[in-house]
Amino acid sequence: MGQDVRMKHPIDPDAAWAAFDARDRTADGRFVVAVRTTRIYCKPSCPARRPRRENVAILADGAAARAAGYRACLRCRPDDAARDTAAVARAVELIEEATDALSLAVLAARVGYAPHHFQRLFTRALGVSPAAYARGLRAGRAAAALEREGSVTEAIYEAGYAGPSGFYTNAAPRLGMTPSRARTGGAGTAIGWVVVGTSLGPLLVAATERGLCRVAFEETPDELARRFPHAAITRGDEELSDLAARVVALVEQPGVERPGHMTGDLPLDVRGTAFQEAVWAALRAIPPGETRTYAELAAAAGNRQAVRAAGSACGANPLAVVVPCHRVLRTDGGPGGYAWGVERKQALIERERG
Structure with a gap:
């Protein structure tokens, strides 16, 4: 070159x-x-x-x-691309700094674009609309506030919602449990688990009624209980075993989809910050057999400067193989870290490349 x-x-x-x-x-x-x-x-x-x-x-x-x-x-028109990127980055800052929701018209005007054009630019860059990004940000703040505040009502207003109706419409579904249960560390939430064998070692698969909440190599039910200290944790039923079989397929036959056993539509019940969720969504968009650098992942998640944060989001990933953080490498081609062992990471990549 x-x-x-x-x-x-x-x-x-x-x-x-x-x-x-x-x-x-x-x-x-x-x-x-x-x-x-x-x-x-x-x-x-x-x-x-x-x-x-x-x-x-x-x-x-x-x-x-x-x-x-x-x-x-x-x-x-390459110079427009640089301007577009800067405008999206500035819009993200404005959304994150705002105490009240910004309309699309106001946001677009602040960065110098027509509303409908900027909506397309923003969505193409981050994968979500400005309004969806703002909702995700407030939901992430709400989740954090529920852990700090003395009541659900206080957490709702601390997170930036105008009132309870907006919170229950937009944030509550993202928490994977009712706000009161989130406030008490998941009390009252039922989590089923199974441990299944794979060629890369035993795999814990755990789920709520909404979807997968934990997938991890070499993890025991006792460790699951430490992560969810107030949940009702029990051995899973046949339905969870069927779900676990689909997860195992990601280890043994990555990229192979069979009728009735599609892996891309596995139900999930996880939550993180707005940026973590953007990273996890970007990871799921990487096709089997392909890899990205941490810098490319940060850019795909909407903040090219947040390379370290993208790496941290990979480290915080609760769903091994389902959210394929093993597909991310260092810029020099090195494997980088992996919560479940670099050897497993390399094995998964080699299998996907065939």
């Missing part, structure tokens, strides 16, 4: 080329692709025909490309 890589935040040349070759929209705004033969620079998702790799240089942004004598592509 050449040696004239002048990026503010260096990127793996192979990863950059792969993103460009795949027309990966999530890479837009992270770098520009300059073509030496045409003296034009593009954003990674440009729809134009791909040049030969040896004729391509990766540069930090449009300013660096123009300084090197390149001009912007009139087809993909």
